[in-house]
Amino acid sequence: MGLSFIPLFGANATETIAQKPFVALTGQALVDADELSKQDILSFIKSFNTTFNSISLKINDSTKFTNEDLIELLNNGITALFIIDNNTYASEVGNSINISKERLITSTSLKIIPASQLTAETFYNELLSQLKTDRKDDLYTTLVVDTNERSLGLVYSSKESIKLAIEKSQGVYYSRSRKGIWIKGETSGNRQILKQISIDCDGDALQFVVEQVNDAFCHLNTNTCFGDYQYGLLELQKVLSQRLVDAEVGSYTKRLFNDDELLNAKIKEEAEELTEAQTKDEVAWEAADLFYFAMTKLVSKGVTLKDVETNLKLKHLKVTRRKGDAKEKFLPKKQAETETSKKEIDPSAPIYLNVVKSTDKEGVIKAVTRPIQKTDDIMHLVNPIIENVKNKGDSALIEYTAKFDGVHLTTPVLEAPFPEEYLEGLTEEMKQALDLSIENVRKFHAAQLQLEPLVVETQPGVICSRFPRPIEKVGLYIPGGTAVLPSTALMLGVPAQVAECKEIVFASPPRKSDGRVSPEVVYVAIKCGASKIVLAGGAQAVAAMAYGTESVPKVDKILGPGNQFVTAAKMYVQNDTQALCSIDMPAGPSEVLVVCDEDADDDFVASDLLSQAEHGIDSQVILVGVNISEAKVTQIQEAVNRQALALPRVDIVRQCIAHSTIILCDTYEEAFDMSNRYAPEHLILQINNANDYVKLVDNAGSIFVGSYTPESCGDYSSGTNHTLPTYGYARQYSGANTATFQKFITAQNVTPEGLENIGKAVMCVAKVEGLDGHRNAVKIRMSKLGLLPEGFN
Numbered sequence: 001m002g003l004s005f006i007p008l009f010g011a012n013a014t015e016t017i018a019q020k021p022f023v024a025l026t027g028q029a030l031v032d033a034d035e036l037s038k039q040d041i042l043s044f045i046k047s048f049n050t051t052f053n054s055i056s057l058k059i060n061d062s063t064k065f066t067n068e069d070l071i072e073l074l075n076n077g078i079t080a081l082f083i084i085d086n087n088t089y090a091s092e093v094g095n096s097i098n099i100s101k102e103r104l105i106t107s108t109s110l111k112i113i114p115a116s117q118l119t120a121e122t123f124y125n126e127l128l129s130q131l132k133t134d135r136k137d138d139l140y141t142t143l144v145v146d147t148n149e150r151s152l153g154l155v156y157s158s159k160e161s162i163k164l165a166i167e168k169s170q171g172v173y174y175s176r177s178r179k180g181i182w183i184k185g186e187t188s189g190n191r192q193i194l195k196q197i198s199i200d201c202d203g204d205a206l207q208f209v210v211e212q213v214n215d216a217f218c219h220l221n222t223n224t225c226f227g228d229y230q231y232g233l234l235e236l237q238k239v240l241s242q243r244l245v246d247a248e249v250g251s252y253t254k255r256l257f258n259d260d261e262l263l264n265a266k267i268k269e270e271a272e273e274l275t276e277a278q279t280k281d282e283v284a285w286e287a288a289d290l291f292y293f294a295m296t297k298l299v300s301k302g303v304t305l306k307d308v309e310t311n312l313k314l315k316h317l318k319v320t321r322r323k324g325d326a327k328e329k330f331l332p333k334k335q336a337e338t339e340t341s342k343k344e345i346d347p348s349a350p351i352y353l354n355v356v357k358s359t360d361k362e363g364v365i366k367a368v369t370r371p372i373q374k375t376d377d378i379m380h381l382v383n384p385i386i387e388n389v390k391n392k393g394d395s396a397l398i399e400y401t402a403k404f405d406g407v408h409l410t411t412p413v414l415e416a417p418f419p420e421e422y423l424e425g426l427t428e429e430m431k432q433a434l435d436l437s438i439e440n441v442r443k444f445h446a447a448q449l450q451l452e453p454l455v456v457e458t459q460p461g462v463i464c465s466r467f468p469r470p471i472e473k474v475g476l477y478i479p480g481g482t483a484v485l486p487s488t489a490l491m492l493g494v495p496a497q498v499a500e501c502k503e504i505v506f507a508s509p510p511r512k513s514d515g516r517v518s519p520e521v522v523y524v525a526i527k528c529g530a531s532k533i534v535l536a537g538g539a540q541a542v543a544a545m546a547y548g549t550e551s552v553p554k555v556d557k558i559l560g561p562g563n564q565f566v567t568a569a570k571m572y573v574q575n576d577t578q579a580l581c582s583i584d585m586p587a588g589p590s591e592v593l594v595v596c597d598e599d600a601d602d603d604f605v606a607s608d609l610l611s612q613a614e615h616g617i618d619s620q621v622i623l624v625g626v627n628i629s630e631a632k633v634t635q636i637q638e639a640v641n642r643q644a645l646a647l648p649r650v651d652i653v654r655q656c657i658a659h660s661t662i663i664l665c666d667t668y669e670e671a672f673d674m675s676n677r678y679a680p681e682h683l684i685l686q687i688n689n690a691n692d693y694v695k696l697v698d699n700a701g702s703i704f705v706g707s708y709t710p711e712s713c714g715d716y717s718s719g720t721n722h723t724l725p726t727y728g729y730a731r732q733y734s735g736a737n738t739a740t741f742q743k744f745i746t747a748q749n750v751t752p753e754g755l756e757n758i759g760k761a762v763m764c765v766a767k768v769e770g771l772d773g774h775r776n777a778v779k780i781r782m783s784k785l786g787l788l789p790e791g792f793n
């Protein structure tokens with residue numbers, strides 16, 4: 001029931017509590033708006049939230065705080081507003097703030113006593129005026145509970161013991177057996193800090209809330225006079241707090257305390273399992289697991305259940321609430337996935353592209369927006385993978401391969417020389433096809449080699465040169481998620497070999513059937529002199545090559561295309577100075593933009609669109625039609641539908657086409673402007689005199705000129721590289737080429753004649769930069785050569 005009086009805290013509230021701890025024994029506080037600012041009150045709440053069960057605000061002056069201030073105070077822990085002598089103000093507050101009537105006190109029987117004037121004596125007198133006893137011995141029945149309100153036992157108090165308990169803020173009672181004052185713990189050491197005193201509803205029993213030292217209230221050394229505490233959250237808290245101090249090295253709890261990442265991962269895992277639990281038993285089981293790990297986190301951060309309850313109280317007291325919507329990343333998968341999957345796709349509907357006119361600005365913007373996940377969403381998934389591989393090496397790599405690729409490996413790396421059996425199933429025809437492709441790619445990339453250094457004499461005697469050096473160790477990512485891509489292996493392996501990289505490491509997700517990579521990839525690895533094949537994909541493979549693991553060598557550059565996880569991981573590691581690893585480019589989901597005119601062959605156009613649409617649901621294909629008729633659009637749509645339905649990957653195609661569009665333009669110039677703004681990975685020109693229009697292309701990964709140049713030729717065998725920038729990065733990146741596997745070093749050789757020619761300019765600019773050391777390096781030489789006049793400074 002509480003006490004019939006309440007201390008009022010004004011200026012120096014904190015000091016008052018420090019000097020007279022007993023003022024807190026009422027468990028309730030009133031703060032005085034006349035003496036404290038809003039900030040003072042907020043700090044008071046912050047400091048004393050666990051000390052008092054309730055902190056109310058006494059306010060009568062309507063000009064002191066605005067309604068917003070009051071709402072802020074109520075939202076931050078003020079339990080009630082005492083507006084006692086100003087009815088107008090009270091009703092105005094009641095009308096404008098959503099506060100229950102129990103929290104708006106307009107009259108009270110509580111005696112308000114300024115805390116600064118409250119003495120132990122007055123406290124005692126007030127208490128006694130409220131207390132009675134019908135016992136013959138004049139003692140007061142006293143229930144002792146701990147701060148979690150668990151009863152410890154039943155004792156008796158005398159007037160004298162109560163007075164002493166208040167003065168000392170300690171558990172002091174009357175011992176009936178010893179017939180005298182009993183200061184709890186005086187001999188046993190099991191003292192009690194008195195936290196609060198209250199009186200029951202009919203005023204004939206006391207309750208002492210105490211903090212029990214040593215957790216032993218009973219003379220039998222048990223927690224309570226009714227035995228020891230058994231299970232439950234408080235017990236778990238106790239056990240874990242003990243473990244924090246004494247858990248053995250190597251024990252699981254110790255691991256959890258020392259490894260934030262593991263603990264956080266377990267909390268997420270258990271939270272997810274709780275969301276999946278269905279039956280009453282399952283929910284209880286999973287909730288228990290979650291509480292266990294949550295409690296471990298509390299204990300590891302020094303937070304108690306009481307602190308949690310205080311926060312619950314604060315949340316309960318809020319008068320304005322958040323909407324309560326979940327963060328987007330936690331919403332059901334449709335919201336965390338790509339734009340594509342948001343749309344329900346009817347599997348029986350014809351596979352047609354959307355159509356917009358170029359004049360429909362909004363329609364065009366929508367059409368050219370790539371269906372990619374937000375960077376934050378993807379990074380949220382990729383970051384923990386990278387961190388785990390970085391910290392745990394092979395074991396994490398093996399774990400992720402089991403999780404994402406369903407393959408359980410004992411070692412994540414295949415070392416050269418690769419066993420013959422890995423080539424099993426490779427046909428002669430396939431070898432020849434790969435050989436032809438390899439040779440064309442080799443020819444084109446070898447031709448890009450700069451064999452002689454570039455040498456330029458910028459001034460007589462000033463010889464500048466530039467020459468390439470191979471990047472020593474390269475990691476080549478070969479996608480293997482929805483399709484195995486040996487062509488990517490050769491597109492990366494061949495230029496690496498041409499550039500003479502010293503170590504070539506392949507990485508590709510292993511196939512589920514036998515945990516190997518395909519024989520075609522192994523064949524290319526042998527032809528390109530790869531030293532290792534990392535049997536892993538996704539962000540984990542990228543992380544392993546960027547940081548190195550026990551069996552994966554750390555590389556200097558990671559190259560190769562991949563899905564959004566791969567691309568995000570590449571972007572991450574290139575920005576991490578700890579990795580000291582560069583990347584080729586953001587080469588994500590394949591895309592194509594085809595420009596066609598009325599004379600283009602419908603089947604050719606459709607086939608080019610579909611060849612990229614089949615890569616993945618996050619691919620995108622765009623057709624820009626220059627002045628094409630409605631009939632032409634229909635014919636192309638029909639060709640797309642017909643060809644798509646005959647493809648084995650029709651389901652993927654259907655989803656890709658759902659976010660793919662035909663844009664109708666009036667002129668070639670407009671079409672190329674559109675294309676340059678989209679900056680496609682592949683640009684196919686199926687227009688009359690296609691070659692003449694190449695000069696209009698500013699941004700594209702690779703161009704396919706004329707109706708007999710399907711993009712597939714570039715994907716496999718013509719000789720150009722198919723590792724190309726996507727997402728619009730063709731604005732600033734080139735596709736993979738020989739130079740991608742090299743770096744260029746510059747050199748210079750300055751003769752005395754050269755120094756004479758440029759020395760003064762160097763000194764002049766160094767002077768304006770205030771870098772005299774630079775200037776001196778030239779001056780010393782020039783004066784030794786006699787190139788400076790006497791006294792030159």
Ligand SMILES: NC(=O)c1ccc[n+]([C@@H]2O[C@H](COP(=O)([O-])OP(=O)(O)OC[C@H]3O[C@@H](n4cnc5c(N)ncnc54)[C@H](O)[C@@H]3O)[C@@H](O)[C@H]2O)c1
Nearest residue numbers: 479480481482509537538561562563587589590615723724
């Ligand atoms: N731009 C280019 O030059 C180019 C060239 C070839 C291929 N591509 C593109 O490469 C991509 C290949 O993608 P892919 O998926 O087929 O193969 P991939 O090898 O890039 O990705 C497969 C890996 O993704 C990881 N993964 C899958 N789901 C995951 C999840 N939920 N969380 C974390 N990781 C997960 C797995 O580790 C798996 O091994 C396609 O989009 C294709 O269009 C682009």
Ligand SMILES: N[C@H](CO)Cc1c[nH]c[nH+]1
Nearest residue numbers: 485487488590591715722
């Ligand atoms: N078109 C892809 C590049 O975006 C490369 C590829 C490999 N195999 C088939 N196609």
Ligand SMILES: [Zn+2]
Nearest residue numbers: 590611612715
């Ligand atoms: Zn392709």
